Amino acid sequence: MQIDAALPSGRIRVLDATDSGGIRLSLPADEGTPFLCWYCFEATGPANLFRRFVIENASDSLRGRLPNRNGDSHQWNGAGPVASYDGIDWFRLDHAFDGRAFSFWHTPRQERVFYAKFPPVWPAHEAAQRDRLASLPGARHDVLGQSGQGRTIDRFRLGEGPLQFWVIARQHPSETQGAYFLDGLAERLALPDADSRALLAAATLHIVPNVNPDGWTAGQTRATPAGVNLNREWNSAAPAAEVAAVRAAMEASGVDVSLDCHADNELPFLFIWPSENVPSWTADRRRPFDLFEATWAAANPDLIPGRAYPGGCPAQADLSMGWNWIGERFPQALSILLEQTFKDVSERPDPVTGWSIPRARALGRSVIAPLLAEARRRATA
Ligand SMILES: [Zn+2]
Structure with missing residues (x-):
């Protein structure tokens, strides 16, 4: 599996992408700040093969929540990533958060897919x-x-x-x-x-x-x-x-x-x-x-x-x-x-x-x- 975040608005760090059923990722924070949550990357690998992406440090972002935000509805709950084959039409994926890592999964129809938190602006x-x-x-x-x-x-x-x-x-x-x-x-x-x-x-x-x-x-x-x-x-x-x-x-x-x-x-x-x-x-x-x-x-x-x-x-x-x-x-x-x-x-x-x-x-x-x-x-x- 090849993962490329060197695109405009791209963001992800690859820890290990050898197993498409458990691709280990992390989110770099904005330099000099605790802010992290944006991700945007392109993944290329075999079509019709199950992929599971795991952002292992997702919970780091929860330390910087705004006041009065103690409920379950934090940013990793109910916020499935968007995916797109052409970078223009986007659809949502299933996802889960285990208290530490945010994961999402996809069996793509094509080899190349964009994944992001929300559609980026190219x-x-x-x-x-x-x-x-x-x-x-x-x-x-x-x-x-x-x-x-x-x-x-x-x-x-x-x-x-x-x-x-x-x-x-x-x-x-x-x-x-x-x-x-x-x-x-x-x-x-x-x-x-x-x-x-x-x-x-x-x-x-x-x-x-x-x-x-x-x-x-x-x-x-x-x-x-x-x-x-x-x-x-x-x-x-x-x-x-x-x-x-x-x-x-x-x-x-x-x-x-x-x-x-x-x-x-x-x-x-x-x-x-x-x-x-x-x-x-x-x-x-x-x-x-x-x-x-x-x-x-x-x-x-x-x-x-x-x-x-x-x-x-x-x-x-x-x-x-x-x-x-x-x-x-x-x-x-x-x-x-x-x-x-x-x-x-x-x-x-x-x-x-x-x-x-x-x-x-x-x-x-x-x-x-x-x-x-x-x-x-x-x-x-
Ligand atoms: Zn704002």
């Missing part, structure tokens, strides 16, 4: 997404800055409206759901669609599709290759270059709505959450969020309202996180955290694909509805 897809955003009617592309390794932090602006709506994605590189969400948003904006047109007349939409291109390229879980969690940099006087670039552009434009796209490893649902409990928070800021959430849920049944972090929002907001920093710096803004899932939406399960590229895209197409509702609310407020 470089060709990344380039196509940039082209698609740049070719939308009236799109303006600019470079906000450079990553630590010199990659561009790109922004695409659409529409001419006076409101400033921001959508940023992939501060955490393994949360590729944000890329597929933006594919859906771009699809919708390309249509001669009355709601899209109305939104872009009311608002200027700023899209930053990839805040952490270095981490994405290197197959990191949450950090940059320099070991920096970008979503803990926002309140710093001298943040990492990626955050500094986005922050400066937000200061220049102002922010009326911000949507920061993430994905949660553990939760079997999607949720959005306002920047509640930032020092400038007032109770009347909740109503626009409730309208946004209800409008979005009406447009997409995968988003079930009223969900949030287990245990609720911390009473003291962490201003080093992007969505909180934005909500504090721009108190008139509706600053929202979006968390998609690596698993599935438990009320609407799809056993074949789980949460998937098509469903993330559909979520992206549907976000026009709440953005437009918020634009209209502001026009009449």
